[in-house]
Amino acid sequence: xxxxxxxxxxxxxxxxxxxxxxxxxxxxxxxxxxxxxxxxxxxxxxxxxxxxxxxxxxxxxxxxxxxxxxxxxxxxxxxxxxxxxxxxxxxxxxxxxxxxxxxxxxxxxxxxx
Amino acid sequence: xxxxxxxxxxxxxxxxxxxxxxxxxxxxxxxxxxxxxxxxxxxxxxxxxxxxxxxxxxxxxxxxxxxxxxxxxxxxxxxxxxxxxxxxxxxxxxxxxxxxxxxxxxxxxxxxxx
Numbered sequence: 635x636x637x638x639x640x641x642x643x644x645x646x647x648x649x650x651x652x653x654x655x656x657x658x659x660x661x662x663x664x665x666x667x668x669x670x671x672x673x674x675x676x677x678x679x680x681x682x683x684x685x686x687x688x689x690x691x692x693x694x695x696x697x698x699x700x701x702x703x704x705x706x707x708x709x710x711x712x713x714x715x716x717x718x719x720x721x722x723x724x725x726x727x728x729x730x731x732x733x734x735x736x737x738x739x740x741x742x743x744x745x746x747x
Numbered sequence: 748x749x750x751x752x753x754x755x756x757x758x759x760x761x762x763x764x765x766x767x768x769x770x771x772x773x774x775x776x777x778x779x780x781x782x783x784x785x786x787x788x789x790x791x792x793x794x795x796x797x798x799x800x801x802x803x804x805x806x807x808x809x810x811x812x813x814x815x816x817x818x819x820x821x822x823x824x825x826x827x828x829x830x831x832x833x834x835x836x837x838x839x840x841x842x843x844x845x846x847x848x849x850x851x852x853x854x855x856x857x858x859x860x861x
Contacts, residue, residue, distance in 0.1 A: 640790075676751075676836075676851040677791075724790050734778070734840055736849065738790030 637661050640725050640739035647715055648747055655710045655742045657725030665728040666708040667736065670694060670721050677724060683708060715746045749774040753837050753852035761860050764827055768855045770820040770837030778842035782811050782822045785834045785854065794822070794835075827859045 638659040647653055659666070664685040669677040669692075679692030683702040697719070698712050708727075712719055722743050726736040751772045760766050772780070779798045783791035795804040795811040797820070803812045808825045824831055834854035841848040 638790075674853065674856075676853045679849075722788075726790075734849075735781075735793065735796065738792070740790050741788065743788065 638725065638727055638737050638739040640723075640742050642742060643740060644743045644745075646745045646747065649714075649716055651715050653712050653715055653744070655723055655725075655744070657708045657710070657739055658706050659708075659727040659737070659739075660706060661727060661729070661737070662705065663727035663729050663737075664705065665734075666702065667726040667728070668692070668698075668700060668708070668710050669724040669726065670696065671724060671741075672721050681710065715744075717746045720744060720746050749839075749841065749850050751837055751839050751850050751852040753835075753855050755855060756853070757856040757858070759858045759860060760827055762827060762829060765823065765825050766827060766857065768822045768824075768835050768837075768857070770822070770852060772818050772820070772837070772839045772850070774839040774841055774850050776842040777815065777818075778840040780811075780813055780820050781838045781840070781849075782809070782820075783836040783838060785836055787833070791836055791838075824857075827857075829859050829861060832857060832859045 641656045666683045668681040671677045678694035680694050680696040681700040689700050724741045725739040728736045754769045781796045782794045785791040794809050797804050797813045810823045813820045836854040837852040839850045
């Protein structure tokens with residue numbers, strides 16, 4: 635098991651609320667990623683970071699934002715949740731060398747009512 | 748367009764039987780191909796990683812093969828167990844990206860019945 639953690643694991647929240655999904659890793663990895671996954675579908679990259687103070691948008695447009703103030707921490711924020719944001723959010727990290735192996739957290743299942 | 752296609756979409760087998768999952772990709776330039784196992788409600792866990800020069804890689808009852816010429820890979824599961832029930836995802840890495848850009852298939856949902 636990789637040392638990458640996500641909280642909360644499940645979240646049900648009403649429309650318009652602000653939420654932050656937490657992701658932490660203890661492996662000292664520079665690269666971190668956020669993916670969005672709907673049931674039966676492939677993972678889509680929504681944000682990534684090369685290191686502290688680096689954040690970039692991924693392939694799938696997302697209304698969420700991320701920050702990378704510390705190496706181990708890569709939180710994702712939705713300022714105003716909508717039902718269209720209902721999905722599974724997966725965080726991953728990578729040492730960024732060799733095969734660029736990515737280690738995934740357990741995910742956060744978000745439901746916006 | 749870089750794509751990863753998997754088949755079948757879903758598969759049901761009886762416990763103890765073998766099965767083979769398929770993956771075709773068009774990702775270029777190719778760096779490596781991984782197979783992940785994703786249990787329901789969990790994050791993917793890596794089973795195998797193969798680079799261009801590797802034809803086969805085993806991890807216990809899981810054996811992956813790679814044909815870089817035809818851009819095909821397979822994952823063979825031997826003597827299936829109930830705990831093998833999961834989604835198996837084929838993932839191809841792009842060598843041209845310093846990010847370690849990954850392209851994901853939609854997965855094969857495997858169900859093992861007792």
